[in-house]
Amino acid sequence: MIKFFKSIKALLEGLFTVFKHLFKKSVTLQYPEERPNLPEKFRGGHTLSGCIGCGICQQVCPCRAINITKDNNQVVSYTINLRQCMFCGNCQYYCPVNAIKMEQNFELGTDSNDDLIKELVKENESGVDKQ
Amino acid sequence: MSKMKLNLGPQHPSTHGVLRLILDVDGEKILGCEPVIGYLHRGMEKMAEGMTYLQYLPTVDRVDYLSGFFNSFAFVSAVEKLLKIEVPERASIIRVLLMELNRIASHLLWLGTYLLDLGAVSPFFYTFRERELILNYFEKITGQRMMYNYFVFGGVRHDIEYLDEIPPIVKTIIEKLEDYEKLLTDNPIFLSRTKNTGVLTRGEALAYSITGPNLRASNSHLDFRTQSDLYKKFEFKIAKADEGDCYARYKVRLDEIRESAKIIYQAIDILQLRFGEINTGLKPLNLNIEAGEAFSDVETPRGLTTCCIKSDGSDKPYRVKWRTGSFYAVQLLPKLLIGNTLSDVMAIYGSLDVMLPEVDR
Numbered sequence: 001m002i003k004f005f006k007s008i009k010a011l012l013e014g015l016f017t018v019f020k021h022l023f024k025k026s027v028t029l030q031y032p033e034e035r036p037n038l039p040e041k042f043r044g045g046h047t048l049s050g051c052i053g054c055g056i057c058q059q060v061c062p063c064r065a066i067n068i069t070k071d072n073n074q075v076v077s078y079t080i081n082l083r084q085c086m087f088c089g090n091c092q093y094y095c096p097v098n099a100i101k102m103e104q105n106f107e108l109g110t111d112s113n114d115d116l117i118k119e120l121v122k123e124n125e126s127g128v129d130k131q
Numbered sequence: 132m133s134k135m136k137l138n139l140g141p142q143h144p145s146t147h148g149v150l151r152l153i154l155d156v157d158g159e160k161i162l163g164c165e166p167v168i169g170y171l172h173r174g175m176e177k178m179a180e181g182m183t184y185l186q187y188l189p190t191v192d193r194v195d196y197l198s199g200f201f202n203s204f205a206f207v208s209a210v211e212k213l214l215k216i217e218v219p220e221r222a223s224i225i226r227v228l229l230m231e232l233n234r235i236a237s238h239l240l241w242l243g244t245y246l247l248d249l250g251a252v253s254p255f256f257y258t259f260r261e262r263e264l265i266l267n268y269f270e271k272i273t274g275q276r277m278m279y280n281y282f283v284f285g286g287v288r289h290d291i292e293y294l295d296e297i298p299p300i301v302k303t304i305i306e307k308l309e310d311y312e313k314l315l316t317d318n319p320i321f322l323s324r325t326k327n328t329g330v331l332t333r334g335e336a337l338a339y340s341i342t343g344p345n346l347r348a349s350n351s352h353l354d355f356r357t358q359s360d361l362y363k364k365f366e367f368k369i370a371k372a373d374e375g376d377c378y379a380r381y382k383v384r385l386d387e388i389r390e391s392a393k394i395i396y397q398a399i400d401i402l403q404l405r406f407g408e409i410n411t412g413l414k415p416l417n418l419n420i421e422a423g424e425a426f427s428d429v430e431t432p433r434g435l436t437t438c439c440i441k442s443d444g445s446d447k448p449y450r451v452k453w454r455t456g457s458f459y460a461v462q463l464l465p466k467l468l469i470g471n472t473l474s475d476v477m478a479i480y481g482s483l484d485v486m487l488p489e490v491d492r
Contacts, residue, residue, distance in 0.1 A: 062190055
């Protein structure tokens, strides 16, 4: 009989613990309307500026996602294949001139596969005249 | 009743991964059980042979994705032994701090999903809410929530920041543990599902090479943290229970969260007082690793994880071998399940805290 009342007490205590949560603030983030507050070190989409084309990022990349083309020691093309990239941040950490950076951009989905191969050298920045 | 074979999984939601169990049942009673593993095999060991040490390091977090820091630590410390370098003191304390936070996060996830298996839905949301605090902190200092890639050969990547945010997080979690205990410890439904089910004696556990909380719930003191140099500076008790049933495993894990919290407070005290190097400044592309073998071990939330590396002097490992705790826990299933009823399968399997990515690697 004592055991029975003990069980009832434990069940009621449990119900009360759950019931308390009705009056607490919601913790869910209503994603498309509310944006997450991402930290500074977040590893998202890549940006490139001032690349010297040493190729260290290519060597440390576990997924072999980076491809660099050079012409007369100038970086003409720097592509990163986001289908392969695992966002480990090795390229950022081992870059000797801090050229490649991972930004807070995390919405990287696109309609086509080809769009996932990102060209990071902007036309006006490459040293070679493309015409 | 007629006897039949019952196929459980591999896509069963309670298997936390993909495990297939072939059960011989007579009505509700289980007469035989054969676990089939390998559905989550990614070739972590073979993959190492085609990658350099630096390339392999980020993938190591995926051996067990709920405790990435531990796997990273096992691999990194084995390579450090090959390189014969000393880790700075501050770096090793940062490692302990992060690993213990990771242990709390892992046990919280176990608690939530185990209760979900037993039919209690609300604790699942509560434990995930608390785990989120730790994951958000990890995101701030490492850049990602689960695949950290924060340890490097000879230390850690960056110095630790936002140290004063940890004590409030740990304090909240310890307070909330009381809430969970109110829900569970005397709950008659939880007690009848877990008490005296899946009893594992100390002798059987040792014979099956079980380590971690599963072993300590069976009246054993074996905790590899006490034997490691890393934890010598810290004082903590070994969480232990005598009964060896599912309820004992639950109690051990809850106690471990409290002990981890003690280690975290001590680590923060040291980090706030003493400053120093956080890595050896080693950033070479080709590590000059000599031929030889190195071995390292770490006590993870799921038992003993060891990493053994054989090097032939080139920039790629010749062979990497992983030993993980969950692999041995799966072997226990036929032993524990036979004689029980079908409704006990998930109660027993869940209590062992098996991670399938760790089993298949």
